[in-house]
Amino acid sequence: MRDRLRAVREAIARSCDAVGRDPAGVTLVAVSKTFPADAIREAYDLGVRDFGENRLPEAQDKIDRLPRDLVSDCTWHFIGKLQSRKVRAAAELFDVFHTLESDSQLREFAKLERKRDALVEVNIAEEPQKAGVLPWDLDEFLAQALYCERVRVRGLMAMGPALDDEEAMRPFFRRLRLLSERLSEGAWLSMGMSSDFGAAIQEGSTHVRIGSALFGERR
Numbered sequence: 001m002r003d004r005l006r007a008v009r010e011a012i013a014r015s016c017d018a019v020g021r022d023p024a025g026v027t028l029v030a031v032s033k034t035f036p037a038d039a040i041r042e043a044y045d046l047g048v049r050d051f052g053e054n055r056l057p058e059a060q061d062k063i064d065r066l067p068r069d070l071v072s073d074c075t076w077h078f079i080g081k082l083q084s085r086k087v088r089a090a091a092e093l094f095d096v097f098h099t100l101e102s103d104s105q106l107r108e109f110a111k112l113e114r115k116r117d118a119l120v121e122v123n124i125a126e127e128p129q130k131a132g133v134l135p136w137d138l139d140e141f142l143a144q145a146l147y148c149e150r151v152r153v154r155g156l157m158a159m160g161p162a163l164d165d166e167e168a169m170r171p172f173f174r175r176l177r178l179l180s181e182r183l184s185e186g187a188w189l190s191m192g193m194s195s196d197f198g199a200a201i202q203e204g205s206t207h208v209r210i211g212s213a214l215f216g217e218r219r
């Protein structure tokens with residue numbers, strides 16, 4: 001993992017260089033889904049502090065296996081589909097929610113005792129069946145989220161279509177950045193995965209979600 005992490009960090013730095021960005025402005029979210037708690041511990045020992053998980057029971061199980069001081073030293077990112085009835089349980093574990101997309105989620109967040117950071121997931125390629133708020137519904141959803149005192153909308157997230165060509169993804173990353181201009185200065189942009197984070201960073205990503213490039217192929 002040490003070599004893979006070094007390669008990812010170097011690639012992040014190169015992409016930042018190419019467009020004159022400071023690598024400190026890009027958070028590497030290590031997507032540990034399907035990998036065991038030991039893999040998280042190994043990444044932690046190598047300096048990783050941000051982890052992304054997409055399933056609540058799996059995350060709960062792993063977090064239970066990790067030492068408390070490690071858990072509290074990390075930022076936990078929820079990147080999976082978030083069912084509204086799971087919001088309360090997820091809020092016990094996670095610090096940042098990347099997949100805010102529905103009024104029913106907002107209603108559940110509203111019942112919590114304190115505020116959580118969230119990103120609004122945008123269905124950036126307007127794919128049917130895909131999660132996320134459609135671009136033309138974004139303003140209305142953002143206005144609604146603003147009324148929810150327990151959600152701090154920090155920016156936008158997108159998954160994008162699964163294209164194997166990084167350059168083909170670039171227009172979607174660009175579109176998400178343009179959409180984020182309606183948010184305040186310094187809004188977060190969660191975009192870019194193992195296969196395309198270089199283009200995502202050049203287009204303004206602040207949070208790259210990287211799994212296989214760090215942990216290896218998932219089974």
Ligand SMILES: *Cc1c(COP(=O)(O)O)cnc(C)c1O
Pocket residue numbers: 031033054079080159193194195209210211212213
């Ligand atoms: C699995 C996953 C990733 C990481 O994918 P890799 O291609 O392994 O880097 C990123 N974002 C989300 C939402 C995911 O579910």
